[in-house]
Amino acid sequence: MxxxxxxxxxxxxxxxxxxxxxxxxxxxxxxxxxxxxxxxxxxxxxxxxxxxxxxxxxxxxxxxxxxxxxxxxxxxxxxxGSRCNPDPVQQAFIAEQAAQCGYCLNGMIISTKALLNRTPHPSEADVIEALRFNLCRCGAHIEIMRAAMRAAGHLVGAANR
Known part of the structure; x- marks a missing residue:
């Protein structure tokens, strides 16, 4: 072409x-x-x-x-967002330390943002469905789910570890 x-x-x-x-x-x-x-x-x-x-x-x-x-x-x-003013989804991933290698994070954050664009108050099942085609090979799934739930407004305050 x-x-x-x-x-x-x-x-x-x-x-x-x-x-x-x-x-x-x-x-x-x-x-x-x-x-x-x-x-x-x-x-x-x-x-x-x-x-x-x-x-x-x-x-x-x-x-x-x-x-x-x-x-x-x-x-x-x-x-x-920016380093000084991250999007709430980015901030949730930071708060939950939802990364190991970080390679998948772009997709996880973008997919979470898209979910919140169409469903402002998703259930845990909605989050699981939205992220199911994003692959993470490091095993940070628990932190990623917590970050997505935090971004959805289901978790507040400091990360509970």
Whole structure:
């Protein structure tokens, strides 16, 4: 496919990208825009490491061509909050120390944010369902669940360990 200029809105900013229309969104985010929150995991859309929000819904950036993102609002982990002012979901993951290697966290946080966008007060079953296709190989599942439940407003105060 030939290259053309494709306009994308990422984290509230407009970017003109010179790339083939079938280029995976993940490559543009990481290579062209230097946004390294989304990770390359499986390349098949199965592990969740590359998740981003597209119009508020979690999507796998490794399998979405950029031509399908024109005119849509893309938000990466970097667009949720900042180091000084993290998004409440990011803050919940920090409070619960919900990481070991951290490779899966992008997908876990993005999927939790998407869940809260559509269901502001989810049940534990809703959280389990929302995160079930995000793979964590380190075994931080308990902390990740606690962080998601904290973000949903079910846990308050200091982490109970």
């Amino acid at each position: 030939t290259q053309s200029t494709i306009r994308l809105t990422v984290n509230g900013r407009i970017h003109d990208i010179d790339a083939a229309a079938d280029t995976a969104l993940l490559y543009v985010l990481r290579n062209d825009l230097e946004l390294n929150g989304p990770k390359y995991g499986c390349g098949l859309g199965e592990c969740g490491a590359c998740a981003v929000l597209i119009d508020g819904v979690a999507a796998r950036a490794c399998v979405i061509p950029i031509e399908g993102c024109v005119g849509r609002d893309i938000v990466t982990l970097e667009g949720l």
